[in-house]
Amino acid sequence: MDAHRMITNKKILVCEDDEVLSSMIQFKLNKEAFGEVVKVNNGKEAKEQIDKQTFDLIISDIHMPYFSGLELLEYIRKTLHKETSFIILSSEGLEKTVMEAFDMGATDFLTKPFSPGELSMRVKRLLAA
């Protein structure tokens, strides 16, 4: 019970330019009642949200308009010096991309196609940590 209470009232940012996919992710995370889920469709909006408020977790696609997921990650780690949990979503499972993401400080990496259930489990694990 206490563990579940720990993973509510969290703030999650979902950065994905695919509207159908981002709506699904938002719905799934809302259903798990982790807290507030903010959805943006491009890197510019994501940066604005990150500057405006603090998030417990950011889920971002690699390829987005304006700023890529990796550029966003770099911004958070090197400019803002924040340790926010960061999950990268990507359709490329290339070893090079995965290594680059982890080198930059990503907390987790999920390759498409993925199951919403799996994403939810990983989010739960990260938020509980």
Add this chain to the structure above:
Amino acid sequence: MGYWIDKLALLGGAYLVPLALLLIFFGLSNFYVLLIFMKRYKQQQTEKVREKYWDEIEKNLALILIQSMDDDFEREHRHTLADLWVLQGKSPKISQFILNEIIKQKSNLVGEAQDVLLRVYYELNLKSISKKKLKSRKWHRVAQGIRELELMGQKDCFPDFYPFLKARNSELRKVARAGLASLSPNPLSFLDYVNEELNEWEQMAIEMRLRDKKKEDLPSFHHYFDHHQLSVAIFCVRMTEQFKVYEYVPKLTHLLETASGKLLTTVIQSLDKMEAYQTLKSIKHVLGKTSSPEVMIACLRFMANHGNSTCHDLLEECMKHPENEVRTEAVRAAIHLQYAFHQSDEHLERMFYHHKNQLTA
């Protein structure tokens, strides 16, 4: 009078022919411009429909996927499906947009979401759009239809691809063959009818489809080891190695006796990568009788990885080969097999240590 008629005829010929040519050129240019204009107009109309209805399509598809995660799925699903039906009725292009989006989301999601997408695909009768394209006279439309059916996993449709397996258009041929490799229970059956070279792109497209299959669903590559088309035989040998089909090692070993040239080299390389050390004796036999440097190099590389002290004699022979690359590979293999140089041949000794120093530098 006759003089004037001749004069007029001459003048007419001098001016009329160029005039006629000019008119033809002008007419053709206008026709071409008209074709481009019509194409652009059609694209603009499609884009307009897309802009008008895209948000609604995305919203409804997202809703359907979201509803699948809800308890009251069936009831809500029927409502949203009805909305999509209504949308479809507004323009014939909308079905294609919905299909494109479903295909895209299928590549994003696994599990129940995929089942939901497939269900929507059937309920909106989107399969018929792709099947209709197979009857088009434009090759790129046919290719698109095949690709859509393949991406949606419509296994019952692969017989419809047969007419295109030998299409003159190479792109259409590639798509049809790849589609068959993906959907047919006998993925390489079209190879029975291949008379031309299986090019690199086709090979890659087929290999990608085979990678999605479970091991028990892989085709019997060995049926094509002696195919009359060299590229097909080489492809099947490579696939045997790629998919680590170890039960074919005896067949590959048998192929060592009959194959030559590039096929033989590929067989040796495949046995090497499959770590078929038990074929060492056969490889030594090949090395002993071949004169092809490429085959020798492949054999020597095999020996470097899987050889033993019984290979030393052959290695010494290869160190004397006129081709530098063969000598280098022989020395490389010797180093791997911890060969101790004991020959009295000074030239050979110099050459051996020269190559060894180069390799170990």
